[in-house]
Amino acid sequence: MSLGAMDIFKLLPGGKRNENANCKKCGCATCMMFAIKLSKGQCDGSLCPYMDDELSQKLAHSRKVQQQTLKLGRLAVGGENVMYRHEKTFINPCVYAITLDSKSPDFEEKLSRILNFEIECVGNKYKIDAVYFKNPVNGAVQALKEKGIEILDDDFLLNMHEVEYTTLDDTILNLANIRYQAVVKRNEEFSKPVYVKLYGDDYCSLCAIASALVCKYANLIIFENLNEALLSSIITLRLNIYTDPQKPLQVESKVYEFNNPDENALVFLTTNFALSYFAVANELSGLKCGSYLVITPSEGMSVLTAWSAQKITAEIASKVVSANSILDKVKNRRIIIPGLLSDLREELQEALPDWKIVVGTTEAYKIPDFVKKLSDV
Ligand code: SF4
Numbered sequence: 257m258s259l260g261a262m263d264i265f266k267l268l269p270g271g272k273r274n275e276n277a278n279c280k281k282c283g284c285a286t287c288m289m290f291a292i293k294l295s296k297g298q299c300d301g302s303l304c305p306y307m308d309d310e311l312s313q314k315l316a317h318s319r320k321v322q323q324q325t326l327k328l329g330r331l332a333v334g335g336e337n338v339m340y341r342h343e344k345t346f347i348n349p350c351v352y353a354i355t356l357d358s359k360s361p362d363f364e365e366k367l368s369r370i371l372n373f374e375i376e377c378v379g380n381k382y383k384i385d386a387v388y389f390k391n392p393v394n395g396a397v398q399a400l401k402e403k404g405i406e407i408l409d410d411d412f413l414l415n416m417h418e419v420e421y422t423t424l425d426d427t428i429l430n431l432a433n434i435r436y437q438a439v440v441k442r443n444e445e446f447s448k449p450v451y452v453k454l455y456g457d458d459y460c461s462l463c464a465i466a467s468a469l470v471c472k473y474a475n476l477i478i479f480e481n482l483n484e485a486l487l488s489s490i491i492t493l494r495l496n497i498y499t500d501p502q503k504p505l506q507v508e509s510k511v512y513e514f515n516n517p518d519e520n521a522l523v524f525l526t527t528n529f530a531l532s533y534f535a536v537a538n539e540l541s542g543l544k545c546g547s548y549l550v551i552t553p554s555e556g557m558s559v560l561t562a563w564s565a566q567k568i569t570a571e572i573a574s575k576v577v578s579a580n581s582i583l584d585k586v587k588n589r590r591i592i593i594p595g596l597l598s599d600l601r602e603e604l605q606e607a608l609p610d611w612k613i614v615v616g617t618t619e620a621y622k623i624p625d626f627v628k629k630l631s632d633v
Contacts, residue, residue, distance in 0.1 A: 259318040265291035267311040268304065276306045320442035323435075323475075326415055326449055329406035331385060333416070334449025334475045339439055342501055349498040350469075351476040352487060353386040353408050358393045366482060367396055371403055375488050382491050388478045408478070416476065417448040424465055427452065428472050435473040449475035457481045466490050471497060504556030505530035511580040512537065517546030519587045522627065524616065525573060526594055527554035527562045535620035543627060548583060550591070552576050559596045570600060574607035592616040592626075 269276040270287025277287055282303040284290040293299040294315070301307055301315050325335030325348065332348040354370055357363065375382050386406040389397065397407055417434065421427050437446035452474045454462060463486050466477055470493060479486075499505060506528045514537070524540065526532050528551045540547045552573050554562035562568040577583060577591065589611045593601065595618035605613045617626045 259295060259314055261288070261292045261295040263314070264294050264311065267308060267314070269306050279306075281305055317442060320444065321447055322442055323438045323449060324415075324447050326412070328386060328408065328412060329401075330404070331406055336435070336473075336475070337439055339435060341497060345500040345502065346498050348475070349494050350474050351385045352490065352494075353388045353476065353478045354384055354482045355388045355390065355478060355480050356396075357390040358396065359391050367399070369482055369484070370405065371399060373482070373484055373487065375491060377492055377495060384482075384487065408476075413451065415448060417446070417450045419450055419452050419474070421452050421454060421465070424468060428468060431469065431473045451476035451478060453478045453480070455480045457483060459483050459486050462486055463489050467493055470494055506556030507533045507551060509551050509553035509576060511576075511582055512549040512551065513546070513582075514540040514549065515543065515546040517548050517586075519585050521546040521548055521586055522588075522592065522630070523548045523550060523583060523586055523590060523611075524592045524623075525550040525552065525577070527552050527557060527559050527568055529554065529556050529558045529562070532558055532594075532620075536623065539620050539623040543624065545627070548586070550576055550580070550583075559594045563597055563600065568597070568600070570603035570607040573600070573604055577608055577611070590614050592630075594618065 265271040265288050268287040268291060270278055270291075278285070282290045282299070284293065284299075290299070290304060294301055301312065322337045323334045326333045328351065331351055333351055335347050337347070338344050354366075356366055356370065360366070370384055370387060373384050383403060384405055386408045387400055388408045389400075392407065392409075400407060419427060419430050419434070431450060431452075434446045434450055437443040450473065452469055454466060454469075454477060456462060457480075462479070462483070466479075466486065467490060469477055470490060507530050509528050512533075522543075522545060524536060524547060526536050526549065533549075533551060536549060540549060550573070552562075552568050553576070554567040554572070555565075557565060557567050559568070573593075590613075591604075591608065591611050592614045593604065593616060595616055598615045601613050601615055605611075614630075617623055
């Protein structure tokens with residue numbers, strides 16, 4: 257773990273409340289200021305003449321590399337510095353590689369499936385990260401690279417630590433111990449990123465095993481076989497694990513269109529929290545009629561949180577509506593706001609006098625029923 261400002265401060269004269277506290281010899285006004293700078297790596301500990309051995313040793317320990325970062329083309333492997341995602345964040349997503357051998361009878365067919373694999377998730381497209389290529393041939397290497405698929409070879413793996421898969425329990429224990437030694441103990445012997453090879457083609461058990469290994473604590477998994485369903489599952493899982501818990505997932509604030517909206521289209525409004533957007537977008541895509549979805553800039557907060565934090569107000573919402581001339585062609589002039597924003601209705605009505613503000617549902621899945629009854633609203 258890295259040394260925080262308070263950990264440092266406690267061991268400085270200011271934290272110990274001794275006679276040298278806040279002497280300014282380090283160039284900082286207080287020991288606390290110095291501790292903050294030191295924790296951010298913005299100054300050198302030697303500037304304080306009163307640093308004791310305990311703090312010097314802790315600082316030296318905290319500067320040791322935890323887990324090395326390796327570059328595999330556009331990908332980075334390893335570089336993790338926490339045991340648990342909620343401590344800070346995990347950094348470089350576990351890389352998924354598929355074994356490919358040009359001498360194998362199914363080479364062409366497997367290569368074609370690898371090149372063609374693509375899934376779309378939360379608005380982004382994902383391909384296979386890398387191919388562990390045995391007996392590589394130039395044409396295939398070129399085709400893979402053109403698709404953004406990296407080539408993994410034994411030379412690269414020499415810089416990593418292999419954990420052999422035995423049983424799930426033992427493998428996870430092994431991986432957890434290596435991560436602990438690297439991250440917490442800063443033991444250089446364990447600082448190499450870790451890979452595991454998985455064999456067989458039993459989709460269910462491989463999916464369970466790979467999911468566990470992504471969570472704890474493989475940096476790279478090499479699959480013997482390609483199974484598109486398995487990859488789809490674990491790519492989606494990885495998206496949930498390798499996000500920064502301090503940064504909410506958000507979508508761009510703008511007006512989105514569904515089912516070729518025309519002058520009779522419905523207009524919905526919600527915040528730019530990604531889950532709110534996708535929940536509503538999913539329902540609007542399934543409607544028989546066209547619709548627009550106005551997304552407000554709400555710092556990725558869900559509707560209720562944004563409303564409580566004043567990140568969605570009548571002023572903010574009306575600005576987005578007024579700035580999008582695409583909405584001018586809508587004849588019915590109704591904006592459907594989330595049920596949780598019912599308290600905002602009157603204020604928004606005043607800000608947008610040309611529109612009728614309608615309070616919609618509290619849950620996205622109720623939108624289709626709501627739309628059926630909308631003529632009565
Ligand atoms: Fe505190 Fe800086 Fe003086 Fe050290 S040199 S005791 S950190 S003010």
